[in-house]
Amino acid sequence: MTSKKLNYNEAYKELEAILAKLENQELDVDQLSVYVKKASELVKFCKGKLHETEKEIEKILNEMDNDTI
Amino acid sequence: MPVNTLSLLELNSKIKEAIKSGTEKAYWVTGEISEIKINYSGHCYLELIQKNEESDQIVARSRATIWAQTFRLIKPYFETTTGQPLVQGLVILVKASVEFHEVFGLSLNILDIEPAFTIGELALRKQKVIDRLTEEGVITMNRELELPLLSRKIAVISSETAAGYGDFVDQLVNNSFGYKFYCKLFPAVMQGDEAEQSIIKALDRIYSYEDFFDIVVIIRGGGSQADLSCFNSYWLAYHITQFPLPVLTGIGHEQDDSVVDLVAHTRLKTPTAVAVFLIDHLTRVEDALNTVAIRITDEIRSLVEAMKNDLLLLIKNLQLNLKDTQTQKLTGLLYFIHSMSNRIHKILDTIQQDLNRSDVILDRMARRQVEIQTASVETLFYRIQREVLNSKKQVRKDLDSVIDRLRILDPLNVLKRGYSITCKGGIPLKEIEYLSEGNTIETLLHKGKIHSTIKKLMP
Numbered sequence: 001m002t003s004k005k006l007n008y009n010e011a012y013k014e015l016e017a018i019l020a021k022l023e024n025q026e027l028d029v030d031q032l033s034v035y036v037k038k039a040s041e042l043v044k045f046c047k048g049k050l051h052e053t054e055k056e057i058e059k060i061l062n063e064m065d066n067d068t069i
Numbered sequence: 070m071p072v073n074t075l076s077l078l079e080l081n082s083k084i085k086e087a088i089k090s091g092t093e094k095a096y097w098v099t100g101e102i103s104e105i106k107i108n109y110s111g112h113c114y115l116e117l118i119q120k121n122e123e124s125d126q127i128v129a130r131s132r133a134t135i136w137a138q139t140f141r142l143i144k145p146y147f148e149t150t151t152g153q154p155l156v157q158g159l160v161i162l163v164k165a166s167v168e169f170h171e172v173f174g175l176s177l178n179i180l181d182i183e184p185a186f187t188i189g190e191l192a193l194r195k196q197k198v199i200d201r202l203t204e205e206g207v208i209t210m211n212r213e214l215e216l217p218l219l220s221r222k223i224a225v226i227s228s229e230t231a232a233g234y235g236d237f238v239d240q241l242v243n244n245s246f247g248y249k250f251y252c253k254l255f256p257a258v259m260q261g262d263e264a265e266q267s268i269i270k271a272l273d274r275i276y277s278y279e280d281f282f283d284i285v286v287i288i289r290g291g292g293s294q295a296d297l298s299c300f301n302s303y304w305l306a307y308h309i310t311q312f313p314l315p316v317l318t319g320i321g322h323e324q325d326d327s328v329v330d331l332v333a334h335t336r337l338k339t340p341t342a343v344a345v346f347l348i349d350h351l352t353r354v355e356d357a358l359n360t361v362a363i364r365i366t367d368e369i370r371s372l373v374e375a376m377k378n379d380l381l382l383l384i385k386n387l388q389l390n391l392k393d394t395q396t397q398k399l400t401g402l403l404y405f406i407h408s409m410s411n412r413i414h415k416i417l418d419t420i421q422q423d424l425n426r427s428d429v430i431l432d433r434m435a436r437r438q439v440e441i442q443t444a445s446v447e448t449l450f451y452r453i454q455r456e457v458l459n460s461k462k463q464v465r466k467d468l469d470s471v472i473d474r475l476r477i478l479d480p481l482n483v484l485k486r487g488y489s490i491t492c493k494g495g496i497p498l499k500e501i502e503y504l505s506e507g508n509t510i511e512t513l514l515h516k517g518k519i520h521s522t523i524k525k526l527m528p
Binding site for chain 2: 007008009012015016018019022023035036039043046047049050051052053054057058060061064
């Protein structure tokens with residue numbers, strides 16, 4: 001029904017994985033900038049999910065009105 | 070033609086008389102309410118039945134009446150004690166006299182009621198449902214589901230008119246943290262005998278949107294005494310245990326938890342409590358997110374710090390190496406290293422400042438600013454990597470040439486070119502002052518040594 005590219009749980013788990021890599025010093029300095037970018041993207045994604053209105057969801061909810069109920 | 074005929078009235082009068090003399094003044098009787106009606110004048114008319122426990126077949130049936138005068142006393146007493154109105158399906162214990170009326174026939178006249186019996190009966194029934202769900206191994210299934218971190222798309226089962234639903238939605242929508250919730254009402258009858266099927270139907274409708282919703286909430290505004298036996302029904306409870314989404318309840322019981330509360334993922338007392346729980350949940354989720362973000366920032370910051378230290382160490386080593394050579398010509402190289410290290414330091418400082426500023430990642434109000442910051446941190450990281458790499462290469466190259474030059478000065482290299490060194494007792498000889506004829510001296514060649522005795526000295 002909805003094409004979920006990335007969900008909150010996955011994004012959060014990825015952030016935890018980045019943190020674990022940093023803490024265990026598994027990250028190369030060369031990769032650092034890549035991970036800074038990735039981490040900030042994931043945080044932004046999660047914040048958006050928590051706080052921003054998603055038109056897509058509202059559309060689906062409105063369609064339900066005409067549909068089954 | 071028979072002689073002794075009776076009119077119907079005469080017969081009924083006889084029956085009335087027989088019943089009156091054949092029964093005691095009153096009996097305590099148990100029976101299940103199969104019908105109950107209250108008429109305009111406040112009289113309560115019931116039908117009581119008894120069922121065979123195994124086959125569920127009706128084995129006895131009788132009409133009963135509670136006259137308005139008695140009913141006015143019995144009703145509130147029963148309801149406050151059991152937390153439950155007198156409704157169909159309840160098994161009650163009543164004190165009743167047997168009445169026979171010539172026109173209306175046989176009826177029980179209820180004089181008193183014992184609510185404690187019904188409480189016990191309901192508890193027993195509830196326990197049976199719980200036992201069955203436990204035996205079937207399904208009782209904890211909904212509780213075992215994981216509440217999604219992001220629980221914000223909510224399918225609400227409630228009655229459309231109940232104030233409980235409106236309050237619930239208001240509270241979620243106007244939460245002070247700015248979380249975005251999406252509520253969808255799936256209307257259902259929330260009390261009485263229709264409720265069980267009505268709620269199950271609502272669950273079925275939600276099931277077709279299983280992928281869309283995060284959770285299901287069953288709420289009911291409190292208020293007057295209502296028949297909530299539906300929330301102890303086996304089938305409704307069973308449906309909830311099998312539901313693929315976590316089910317949260319806020320049914321507003323005065324009394325104990327219902328079976329539905331028991332099997333629900335999370336049970337709360339009221340719709341308001343459910344809203345508070347959901348807002349709290351997102352707060353916890355966001356706190357966890359912030360913590361991870363802060364820790365990642367800190368880790369990166371300390372990594373940059375480590376890079377800085379590495380750089381310092383590298384430069385120090387280079388300087389030490391170069392100082393050892395004590396060559397004036399290397400001043401230029403030292404200067405180069407200093408300026409290089411200053412540049413790299415500056416870049417690292419900028420990264421650190423950016424990281425400090427990027428704590429605004431955590432401040433949702435300044436999200437856009439963070440985007441820019443992060444982008445600049447990213448390009449800076451690329452630059453520092455390039456710079457460090459290049460400067461390392463450059464410094465190493467310069468150092469190599471210094472070492473090359475020093476190598477030329479190494480005596481061994483001189484020997485290679487055909488020169489030799491003469492020593493006495495390991496000390497290189499520059500003059501003959503302390504030598505005398507007959508002394509033994511050594512000559513070091515590029516390859517090998519010569520031991521020789523001095524035959525003649527020439528100043």
